[in-house]
Amino acid sequence: MSKKDHSQLHQHEHAPDIDKVSGVETTGHEWDGLKELNNPLPRWWLWVFLACCIWAAWFVFQRPMWPTHRGVENYTQFKELAESQAQIRARQNAYLERFSDASLDEIMADAELYNFALAGGNAVFKENCATCHGTGAEGNIGGYPNLNDDDWLWGGKVTDIYQTIHSGIRDTAHTMETRISAMPAFGVDNILPREDIQTLTDFVSKLHEGEDLTAHAGYKIFQENCATCHGADGKGGREVGAPNLADEIWLFGGSREQIFRSIYNPRMGMMPAWRYRLDENTLKQLAVYVHQLGGGEK
Numbered sequence: 001m002s003k004k005d006h007s008q009l010h011q012h013e014h015a016p017d018i019d020k021v022s023g024v025e026t027t028g029h030e031w032d033g034l035k036e037l038n039n040p041l042p043r044w045w046l047w048v049f050l051a052c053c054i055w056a057a058w059f060v061f062q063r064p065m066w067p068t069h070r071g072v073e074n075y076t077q078f079k080e081l082a083e084s085q086a087q088i089r090a091r092q093n094a095y096l097e098r099f100s101d102a103s104l105d106e107i108m109a110d111a112e113l114y115n116f117a118l119a120g121g122n123a124v125f126k127e128n129c130a131t132c133h134g135t136g137a138e139g140n141i142g143g144y145p146n147l148n149d150d151d152w153l154w155g156g157k158v159t160d161i162y163q164t165i166h167s168g169i170r171d172t173a174h175t176m177e178t179r180i181s182a183m184p185a186f187g188v189d190n191i192l193p194r195e196d197i198q199t200l201t202d203f204v205s206k207l208h209e210g211e212d213l214t215a216h217a218g219y220k221i222f223q224e225n226c227a228t229c230h231g232a233d234g235k236g237g238r239e240v241g242a243p244n245l246a247d248e249i250w251l252f253g254g255s256r257e258q259i260f261r262s263i264y265n266p267r268m269g270m271m272p273a274w275r276y277r278l279d280e281n282t283l284k285q286l287a288v289y290v291h292q293l294g295g296g297e298k
């Protein structure tokens with residue numbers, strides 16, 4: 001510290017250094033001949049500043065600011081998540097109550113319930129059904145039907161679809177109230193000679209062409225052995241889940257080898273009864289969802 005500085009400080013301690021122009025006391029500090037006026041802080045500023053200090057102190061205490069301190073409300077992000085989930089559930093419950101009271105027809109007629117069903121059904125489908133039917137419900141060769149088309153084994157009304165999902169198909173391991181039917185194994189069980197099955201294979205593979213096949217050697221054999229389930233025209237029978245053989249949609253493949261195999265030793269597709277795994281509301285959501293995929297019937 002220079003001698004001059006020292007003398008100034010000294011002077012300040014004893015007598016205030018007054019600025020000649022403004023008549024205001026200075027802080028006594030000097031930079032290249034400039035001195036700072038010692039004006040009091042504006043009142044409003046001071047109060048805001050004090051309020052901020054108090055707020056900051058409270059905030060540090062209120063929030064989880066350091067690892068061992070969770071704030072006065074015991075804040076955690078898990079808790080925040082749980083709270084917003086509870087809010088969502090409460091909102092859903094408002095729907096669910098109305099939803100569980102509504103019949104399938106009522107749901108179809110109410111835009112709000114309908115959209116609620118679609119959103120839920122879509123998610124549940126991906127989780128439970130996509131393994132067999134595909135994520136887009138497009139089905140898989142090997143007996144897993146496409147659910148987007150209007151070709152139905154057991155019916156395409158929303159109530160039919162509900163019934164299929166609810167009770168399953170050939171799920172006799174869980175319930176006898178499942179959809180049941182069995183095509184006889186015409187080859188393996190020696191019901192028809194091999195030549196007849198070959199004739200039928202040719203007949204069936206021509207059905208979709210839509211030509212008159214009454215003169216075909218297979219026509220009579222078909223009427224005698226197959227028409228009870230698949231219909232006289234081969235267009236299928238929903239009471240027994242017998243597929244339409246006169247279109248080009250196949251559960252097990254439409255090549256001659258595959259058709260032969262389907263007649264010789266049919267494989268009966270099995271679908272689980274979902275009522276043992278999903279609740280009633282979810283079953284309804286799924287029925288509505290599958291119904292709107294493309295092939296739903298009135």
Ligand code: HEC
Nearest residue numbers: 128129132143145152153154155164169241269270271286
């Ligand atoms: C383990 C495989 C499997 C799973 C999982 C599965 N399904 Fe199926 N599903 C099948 C099979 C096989 C059939 C055809 C049965 C037959 O041959 O009649 C079928 C048929 C259906 C049908 C009838 C189609 C028609 O043409 O009448 C509907 C509707 C259906 N499934 C919906 C669902 C829904 C919804 C789910 C999910 C909750 C689901 N499935 C899960 C195997 C499955």
Ligand code: HEC
Nearest residue numbers: 182183225226229241242243250251252253262267268269
């Ligand atoms: C008792 C009823 C019943 C009788 C009788 C019957 N079927 Fe079937 N058939 C079915 C059912 C049900 C299926 C579907 C199996 C499944 O869903 O897994 C089927 C499936 C088929 C398939 C496979 C279709 C596909 O999409 O892959 C062919 C082909 C077929 N039947 C031909 C015949 C012929 C030919 C006869 C007569 C010799 C016959 N069926 C008699 C019920 C029957």
